[in-house]
Amino acid sequence: MSNSPDRPDEPEDSGLPPELEQVLRGLTGGRDLDPQMVEMMRGMGLDQVDPQMLQMVAGQVQQMFAGSGDDTGSVDLTVATDMARRTASADADPVVAEADSAAVRSAVDVAGLWLDAVTDLDHSGLVGRAWSRAEWVEATMPVWRELVDPIAVGVSAAMDAALTKQLGALGEQGLPEGMVPPGMNPAAMMGQMAPMLRRMQGSMFSVQLGQAVGTLSGEILTGDEVSLPLVSAPDVVLMPAAVAQFADGLDIDLPQARLLLAVRETARTRLFHAVPWIGPQLLTAVQDYARDTSIDTDAIEEGLRTIDPSDPEAMQQALSGRLFAPQQSPAQKAALARLETLLALVEGWVDVVTAAAVKQHLPQAEALGEAVRRRRASGGPAEKTFAALVGLELRPRRxxxxxxxxxxxxxxxxxxxxxxxxxxxxxxxxxxxxxxxxxxxxxxxxxxxxxxxxxxxxxxxxxxxxxxxxxxxxxxxxxxxxxxx
Structure with a gap:
């Protein structure tokens, strides 16, 4: 509908949601929206999108265009955390009941007494915490970001190079009509878009991290079950919903399962904090592996050849399983050897100390210990997460x-x-x-x-x-x- 002569400043009604229209007008300097673009967005169903979701997407689009050009494609902690929380809440993630919190505190107190009898490694003041999936996500996401940030930077640089190569190889007539302004070289356009694309690529990897950590939050039983110091003392964390499901699947008494897991997690927490060098060495080994990861640029180019580079979802689907070169560098092999040895030592010590602590107290200790070993042998909850994010199998093989x-x-x-x-x-x-x-x-x-x-x-x-x-x-x-x- 055209503007009325009585109200010449009133913008034309596009029929799109106001939130989306406001963002698009801001990107075009306040000019009326192109009718073809409006029709395309209606065809995509954007006029039916939930307003709250649209506001979030609009904010991310504005950040992409408004951010500085100094971004390197690293992980955006806010985006990753938001996606992880949404993923965690996709399944039921109720607030932890006070009864569950009390049961976990009691189990950790008992675990501390049993461990005092078998080890002198101490970290006074440990407190049992019962966390929801969202609480675990919030507490651990900063550590996850540190671990995978080297990969995010490498992936962003590789994608940037692949997109530049493809667009530079195309003539103006080789791109869809209207995508490149008349007279502009595609490579020059790519140079102008590069900062926005780097931010978009960083956001894409941040979303992938958030999805992985959000999924992992529903699989772990305890805060540091992945054998990395994700949770800081004095918290010894158990996940009540997952623990109950674990016990039910084994047809084992829930209080006994809770106690055994409390002993394992308390032992692991004691080790990380009584031996100050072990945690940093574990995290450094993961970062060293990630930092020297080779990105498979040929596979990325192949994945990007048939998709719209401005569509983050299409880019993510096209690149799924294509990011990492199959070969490991010498530095990666050395980091992996250190990591696997450290993981084995940590979990081996936890196994021995836990067995000594519970053998006189838990009638079903042997069955529970075997269940933990089977769970770990099948890959553990962290293996798929690290394979997708870093190309690394996080498993204590020895x-x-x-x-x-x-x-x-x-x-x-x-x-x-x-x-x-x-x-x-x-x-x-x-x-x-x-x-x-x-x-x-x-x-x-x-x-x-x-x-x-x-x-x-x-x-x-x-x-x-x-x-x-x-x-x-x-x-x-x-x-x-x-x-x-």
């Missing part, structure tokens, strides 16, 4: 060797020798030690014995007690001269 190592240390010298393996990263077991468990145990025992003898002699010297020199008389006493004839 878990049995690590558990045998800690059990052997415990047999040789009790909990003190077992837990002493974490005293410093230089003395902690590595992949070669998992190949030779008995050799490692003997070396640790020898160091421990030598250290005990030295400590005893030093203690005797400080207290002025006679040592070996007394048995030999005064000869050789420090500071004395020759014995007179």
């Amino acid at each position: 878990l049995r060797d690590a558990a045998n190592l800690f059990a052997a240390l415990e047999s040789a010298g009790g909990a003190e020798l077992r837990d002493g393996a974490w005293a410093h990263p230089d003395v902690a077991p590595d992949a070669s030690d998992l190949d030779d468990v008995l050799g490692y145990v003997e070396r640790v025992r020898a160091r421990s014995t030598d250290g005990d003898d030295l400590d005893a002699e030093l203690d005797a010297l400080l207290r002025g007690e006679p040592g070996d020199d007394a048995a030999r008389g005064d000869e050789g006493r420090p500071g004395d001269g020759p014995t007179p004839a």
